[in-house]
Amino acid sequence: MVEWRYVAKGARAVPEPLATPFVWTAASWGSFVLVSTLDLLGALDRTGLALAALSLLAAVLGMLGRFAAAPGTALLCWALLNFFATHPTGEISWAGHRDPGWMACLLAAALIGTTTARLLSARAAYRRVTPYDGAA
Numbered sequence: 001m002v003e004w005r006y007v008a009k010g011a012r013a014v015p016e017p018l019a020t021p022f023v024w025t026a027a028s029w030g031s032f033v034l035v036s037t038l039d040l041l042g043a044l045d046r047t048g049l050a051l052a053a054l055s056l057l058a059a060v061l062g063m064l065g066r067f068a069a070a071p072g073t074a075l076l077c078w079a080l081l082n083f084f085a086t087h088p089t090g091e092i093s094w095a096g097h098r099d100p101g102w103m104a105c106l107l108a109a110a111l112i113g114t115t116t117a118r119l120l121s122a123r124a125a126y127r128r129v130t131p132y133d134g135a136a
Contacts, residue, residue: 014125017117020072023065027073030057031080039084050085051102054078055109062113070110077106 034053038044054077061073081102082092 014121017066018064020066020069023061023069024072024076026064027058027061027076028080030061031077032084035080035084044085047081047085050081051105054081055105058106058109059113059116062110063117065114067111067114070114071107073110074103074106078103 031054034057035044035050038050038053043049058070058073058077062070065073078099079092082099083090086093086095
């Protein structure tokens with residue numbers, strides 16, 4: 001049986017995650033832009049939509065960053081959600097019945113994104129390794 005392989009591709013390195021400060025900067029600016037856009041569209045009356053959008057942002061940033069960046073990403077997304085999307089606007093508050101769930105949702109999204117990226121990178125790296133067939 002003939003097995004076709006592309007010779008020009010060669011071995012590719014597993015991508016390195018982005019630095020934690022860069023991920024946190026992207027989280028703060030991204031969540032600010034996202035919450036501002038939702039506010040302009042008049043969609044901040046339903047904070048569930050804002051939480052879902054910020055969870056998606058946290059998952060995407062989790063795919064780009066390290067595990068150590070996940071708690072800070074969740075905290076920054078929660079702070080902007082709390083600061084701009086809840087009333088009174090402009091005050092950070094802690095609602096014991098709501099905010100722990102929001103924090104858990106955002107942290108889970110960031111961790112799921114990071115875990116998914118690491119698993120995909122490990123799978124891709126495993127597939128790049130040529131098996132030893134014993135013939136010398």
